[in-house]
Amino acid sequence: MSDDIILETRGLTKHYGGVHALEDANFVLRKGEHVAIMGDNGAGKSTFVRQITGVEQRTRGEVIFDGQPVNFAGPLDAREAGIEAVFQTLALADHLDVPDNLFLGREKTKWNWLGPFRFLDYKAMRQDTLDALQKTGVKIPNIRNTIQYMSGGQRQCVAIARTASFHSKLTIMDEPTAALGVQETAQVENIVRQLKADGEPLILISHNMRQVFDLVDRVVVFRRGRICANLDIKNEDVTGEDVVAYITGAKTQEGYEDAA
Amino acid sequence: MSNHSDGIGGLKYDKSKKAWPNELNIFFALIIIVLVFEALGQLLPYMKGQSMLFDFNTKRDGTILNIARIKIIILQVSIIGIIALGVTQVIISGGIDLSSGPLVGAAAMIVMSFAQTELVNGNPNPKAVFGAWAFDLPVLVPILVGLLFGAFIGLINGSLIAFTGIPPFIATLGMFLICRGIAQWWTRGQPVSFPTDQFAWLGSGMMPVFWFLLLALLFHVVLKYTVYGKHTYAIGSNEAAARMSGINVKRHKVMVYMIASMLAAFAAIILSSKNLTAQTGMGQFYELFAIAMAVIGGVSLTGGRGSIIGTVLGAMVFGVIQSGFTYIKLDAFYQLMAMGGIIIGAVVLDQWRQRSASARS
Structure with missing residues (x-):
């Protein structure tokens, strides 16, 4: 195996009781x-992500x-290994402000000898938040407001x-842009x-489909x-119609006949 | 979308956009309530123009303020206030704790039996629970026994809620009955009395107020400035998000309930010390009053919102209303009815405020 592979799954399978949500995924x-x-609802996309x-x-x-x-025993393990995920159900705490949410679960702290009562380093977290938002071009009027009253786009x-x-x-x-308007979608795509x-x-x-062909x-x-x-899709002649055909089951690619 | 132009990359700091703190509303409510009672003192014919907080004629304390009454108001809410500090954390984390009142009763009985003195006016202690070894122990012993008992009850509460997934209401309701049972079983219903001088000092005079304010300050800092506090809010706000962010939600919940129960146990220490005796019925309704203080103070029963400052102000509102009712000579049964109405009103008002806030943006 070459060194340039970041993630590989072999025979990845998930059953919920009798439901075979994911079968033998090699990726x-x-x-x-x-x-x-891509794939229809219930095709196993989110299940695949949840296993990784x-x-x-x-x-x-x-x-x-x-x-x-x-x-990985839990999402924290995966995150510590370097896998970051934005979930379909936004993993944000409504009553906290922007830095709190950005650093949720990995707060910058001082006086760490206090264990669970170690102090939050608000100043550093605010500065890093401003840097992160500038880097990503996200516009939020005041990062110290709780996010519960922000628009769907801002939250995303x-x-x-x-x-x-x-x-x-x-x-x-x-599905990072599932609930967003045109401008907000553009921001996410940026x-x-x-x-x-x-x-x-x-x-x-x-x-x-447009987004997928634009971005990946x-x-x-x-x-x-x-x-x-x-x-x-970057090097081969694949159209949106081909992809739809694969999604609906009208076509199956060679080498994946098991899925038919 | 219009506010996107206000700041690019969130770099502009607009201090004026900072939300109006809820604590200020409660503070103004407190002032209004005081004014209402002052007005009633002037208007009600049988009050003969008395004032609730001011003393213009006798100046008993050498000041215009009626210090004696203010002291009583704070003193009478201090012990339940200590419980409310813990209940606040439980409710912010999205739970509820109904067991704190009976826990006060049980903890008081247990604590007092380790705080007894051997000789009462030269005679052997008539209420002795244990043998001679338990007399005149250092004051640290009953305190530690009490806190350990509280921690143990909290551990059970928290573990039940975190690991079996039963609703906090049911878990702590069960513990409510268990603790009442423990309180009666401990001495088969007999009161426990005659503590050592050291123990009696803990809750003497204005000491309950001192403990209340000290603990309020401590937990204000803990909730606002520590990881523990941030995670408590996060769990109450969105438990799934907290879990996905890698917070150990189960362990954290156990910790929250343990701290709440230890605070209730500490309230029991102070209460039994103040009364110089422990009785099985102690702490009746305390769990509900503590919840009421938190709720009046703006702690949201759906979790994620509230503060220690709010709860302290809520406790003051509670105390002023209670004291005010006595001051206008309202009978005790009317007081209970009015109190119930006020608690309901506080939650309704808060919900309106929340709804109008979300409608604004």
Whole structure:
């Protein structure tokens, strides 16, 4: 195996009781590569992400991250290893302000000998928040307001800024623009382009064909819990109609006949 | 979208946009309530123009303020206030603790039996619970026993809620009955009395106020400036988000309930010291009054919102109303009814405020 692979799954499988949500997924992501995962609702996209990020425990299979086989007990493990995820259900706490949310679960602290009662370093967190927002181009009037009254776009941007600002080895976004307006979507897409320019790899789950063709290098299609196509959209002649055909099951790529 | 132009990259700091703190509303409410009672003192014919907080004629304390009454108001809310500090944290984390009142009763019984003195006016202590070894122990012993008992009850509460997933209401309701049972079982219903001088000092005079304010300051800092506090708010605000962010939600909940129960146990120490005796019925309604103080102070029962300053002000509102009712000579049963109405009113008002705040943006 070459060194430029950041994430690989072999035979990744997840059963919920009798439901085979994910079956035998073999997936490879190279460093700096942006890959979109597409598929119908219930095709296993989110399940796939939850196994990689340690939110759930896989039934079987292997996950190899950065050259090491990994077994994340929870999302914190995955994050410490360098996997950052923006989840479909925004993982934000409404009653906290922007820096609090950006640093939730990994606060900058001082006086660490106080254990759970160690003090928050608000000043450093605010400064880093301003830097992160500037880097991602997110516009928020006052970062010290609680986020409960912010627009969907601003909230999404906070969630993504949080992901993008920690120099992770791998970023995963689960439908980041599903609920956003045109301008806000553009803002999110700019963040994605920035990640690409920085050479940070990304897995993007999206239903938006235009977005996928604009942003990513490769599309992996899921259908009924299995990968049914792996399309190099940058170098091969693939159209949106082809992708739809794979999603709906009208076509299955060679080598993935199991999924038919 | 219009406010996007206000600051690029969030770099502009607009201090004026900072939300109006809820604590100020409660403070103004407190002043209004005082004014209402002052007005009633002037208007009600049988009050003969008395004033609640001022003393223009006798100047008993050498000041215009009626210091004696103000002291009583603060003193009478201090002990329940200590419990409310813990209840505040529990409610912010999205839970509820109904067991604190009975825990006060049980803890008081247990603590007092380790704080007894051997000789009462030269005679053997008539209320002795244990043998001779338990007499005249250093004051640290009953304090530690009490805090350990509180920690133990809190550990059970928190573990039940975190690990079995039963609602906090049910877990602490069960503990409510268990603690009442423990209080009666401990001495088979007999009161425990005659503490050592050291122990009696803990709750003497204005000491309860001192403890209340000291602990309020401590937990104000803890909730606002420490990781523990931030995670408490985060869990109450969005538990799933907190978990996904890598916060150990279960361990944190256990810690919150342990701290709350230890505060209730500490309130029991101060209360039994103040009364120089412990009885099985002690702490009746305390859990509800503590919740009421927190709620009047703006702590949201849905979690994620509230503060220690709010709860302290809530306790003051509670004390002023209670004292005010006595001052206008309202009978005790009317007081309870009015108190219930005020608690409901406080929550309704708060909900309106929340709704109008979300409508504004």
